[in-house]
Amino acid sequence: MLADVLHGHSLTEALRVHQxxxxxxxxxxxxxxxxxxxxxxxxxxxxxxxxxxxxxKKKDQDVRALLLSGLYQIVFTRIPAHAAIGESAGAAxxxxxxxxxxxxxxxxxRFQRERRQLTEKIERQDSxxxxxxxPGWLVDAxxxxxxxxxxxxxxxxxxxxxFTLRVNLQRCExxxxxxxxxxxxxxxxxxxxxxxxxxxxxxxxxSRLPGFGDGQVSVQDAGAQLAAFLLDxxxxxxxxxxxxxxxxxxxxxxxxxxxxxxxxxDVDAQRLALVAENMQRLGFNPQLLAGDVSRPxxxxxxxxxxxxxxxxxxxxxxxxxxxxxxxxLRRPADVGALVQRQKQILAAQWSLLxxxxxxxxxxxxxxxxxxxxxxxxxxxxxxxxxxxxxxSRTGIGTQHGLQxxxxxxxxxxxxxxxxxxxxx
Numbered sequence: 001m002l003a004d005v006l007h008g009h010s011l012t013e014a015l016r017v018h019q020x021x022x023x024x025x026x027x028x029x030x031x032x033x034x035x036x037x038x039x040x041x042x043x044x045x046x047x048x049x050x051x052x053x054x055x056x057k058k059k060d061q062d063v064r065a066l067l068l069s070g071l072y073q074i075v076f077t078r079i080p081a082h083a084a085i086g087e088s089a090g091a092a093x094x095x096x097x098x099x100x101x102x103x104x105x106x107x108x109x110r111f112q113r114e115r116r117q118l119t120e121k122i123e124r125q126d127s128x129x130x131x132x133x134x135p136g137w138l139v140d141a142x143x144x145x146x147x148x149x150x151x152x153x154x155x156x157x158x159x160x161x162x163f164t165l166r167v168n169l170q171r172c173e174x175x176x177x178x179x180x181x182x183x184x185x186x187x188x189x190x191x192x193x194x195x196x197x198x199x200x201x202x203x204x205x206x207s208r209l210p211g212f213g214d215g216q217v218s219v220q221d222a223g224a225q226l227a228a229f230l231l232d233x234x235x236x237x238x239x240x241x242x243x244x245x246x247x248x249x250x251x252x253x254x255x256x257x258x259x260x261x262x263x264x265x266d267v268d269a270q271r272l273a274l275v276a277e278n279m280q281r282l283g284f285n286p287q288l289l290a291g292d293v294s295r296p297x298x299x300x301x302x303x304x305x306x307x308x309x310x311x312x313x314x315x316x317x318x319x320x321x322x323x324x325x326x327x328x329l330r331r332p333a334d335v336g337a338l339v340q341r342q343k344q345i346l347a348a349q350w351s352l353l354x355x356x357x358x359x360x361x362x363x364x365x366x367x368x369x370x371x372x373x374x375x376x377x378x379x380x381x382x383x384x385x386x387x388x389x390x391x392s393r394t395g396i397g398t399q400h401g402l403q404x405x406x407x408x409x410x411x412x413x414x415x416x417x418x419x420x421x422x423x424x
Contacts, residue, residue: 002037002065011038011325037065037072038324039133039158044068044075046122046130051107063100066092070108074115081112133158137332138317145368152407153366161322162409163203166196166220166248168255168282174198177217180210191410193393195229196252197222199410215282220248221322223394223404223411224364227309228256230390230402230416231360235259237306241286242293242349243267247275249311249362254284262286263300265293294344296352304354312342314363314370318406318413339369346378350385355423358388363415366405371415375400378419388418 004014011034022030037044048067049055056064070088073079089105111118122130129136132154142150165188167177174190178198181188186204191197199222206212206219227249233239235257241250244264254260266272269290276288289300293310296302315338320326346361353359363370376399379385387400394411395404401417 002034002069003062005034005038005325005328006061006065008329010329011035011323032077033069033072035324036076037068038328039160039321040072040076041068041324041328042127042129042133042135043122044071046125046127047071047111047118048107050118050121051110052103060097060100062095063092063097063103066095066100066104067107070104071111074108074111081108085109085112133327134320135327135330138327138330141317141367145366146405149405149407153405153413156406156408157320157327157413159321159409161221161412163200164191164220164222165198165200165209166218166225166252166255167198168216168218169196170255170258171216172211177210184208184210191222191394194222194225194411196255197225213281215251218248218251218278218282220252221319221412223318223414224248225252226392226394226402226404226414226416227311227360227362228252230392230418231307231309231358233257233260233307237261238303239263239307239309240265240300240303240305240349240352241309241311242345243311243313244288245271245275247278249309250275250286251278251282251284253309254282254286258284260286263289263303263305265289265291265300267292294341294348296348301352303352304357305352306354306357308349308353308357308359309362310345310349310359311362312345312370314338314342314365315367316364317366318364318404318415321406322412335367335369339374342370342374343377346374347382350378350382350419350421353421355384355421357421359419359421361401361415361417361419364413365415366403366413371403372398372400372417375417375419384422384424386420386422388420390416390418 005011019027066088070084073084074081085108089101092100092104128139132139134154142153146153167174178188187201188198209217211217238261241264244250245266250264264275264286272288272290315330316326390402392402395402404411404414406413
């Protein structure tokens with residue numbers, strides 16, 4: 001699976017394909033190793049670079065993945081070194097590359113012998129890419145965009161993500177749900193400034209969460225939960241949730257205001273099935289439609305909406321700690337293409353908004369090009385658009401919106417801008 005990521009595929013997709021082939025008792029370990037290697041990739045790759053005589057060829061990314069996995073086990077887990085080396089070398093035999101066994105076995109044994117010298121050498125080099133375990137272009141971008149917060153943001157992106165819940169406030173007070181958790185031996189605390197959010201001390205299976213099966217609670221980052229509060233749809237309004245999959249924000253919109261005429265659209269029909277699953281668990285039945293929100297077609301594209309949520313496709317640089325493969329997959333060249341896509345979506349969705357209506361633009365990006373700069377361009381090109389200033393106890397107020405940074409464990413990185421359509 002790591003080889004799939006090194007070849008440019010998402011870890012989520014790789015796990016979906018390969019995890020069923022692994023015994024159920026080993027799936028948690030598989031996830032730990034794959035996510036862990038992605039999280040610590042640049043540090044581990046620097047070690048591997050010292051152990052190998054020459055870089056791995058593109059066709060041998062499977063061998064590279066095995067070596068990195070073995071190193072991760074030795075450095076970051078309690079697995080005994082001899083077991084990690086033996087299992088990694090054994091796995092190399094399955095690749096049917098005779099040389100791979102010797103390379104993996106020899107490299108890991110050398111690291112076991114020379115660990116202190118090798119790690120000290122890496123520390124002396126003081127590479128920002130290795131120190132922060134992020135690609136160099138992103139390290140530079142964070143220092144440019146957020147010079148005062150860059151160090152904290154880059155360190156925050158390397159942490160394991162918090163396990164955050166969204167409580168359905170229509171059905172349960174947050175304090176009452178915390179008490180329910182405590183009765184089951186689970187400790188949770190509220191997240192300041194986000195009324196529906198609480199964090200657990202450690203992740204648990206959703207089966208242990210009181211009321212999960214019937215929609216009393218959902219798993220969702222606290223920062224993502226701000227969307228429903230900021231859009232603030234009122235009963236009876238017609239609302240469009242653009243780019244809706246996998247449906248976390250869709251569900252929260254309906255929890256926040258159950259009496260909505262809500263249409264949820266996503267370009268990916270397979271991912272739209274995830275929205276349907278979420279809605280079934282939560283007990284809601286919005287219209288779910290497959291479509292390209294940059295080119296509205298069909299009946300939904302002919303309606304006028306009171307509220308529109310544009311959860312735009314983006315670099316996802318704000319959620320790297322939750323999806324650490326992003327830092328291996330994303331390239332600087334991706335930014336321009338995504339900015340153009342966002343611009344097209346904004347313009348198309350604006351045409352569907354009623355005068356006096358409001359559109360909430362959201363990304364999980366930390367890059368100004370996708371966020372405040374994008375909105376600045378939109379405002380200059382649309383005379384009937386006005387940015388509504390967002391008041392929040394969390395995040396940084398920007399010229400046009402609100403930026404949440406992952407510099408603490410309380411939220412991932414999100415950007416929000418609220419636009420109101422004026423009559424001219």
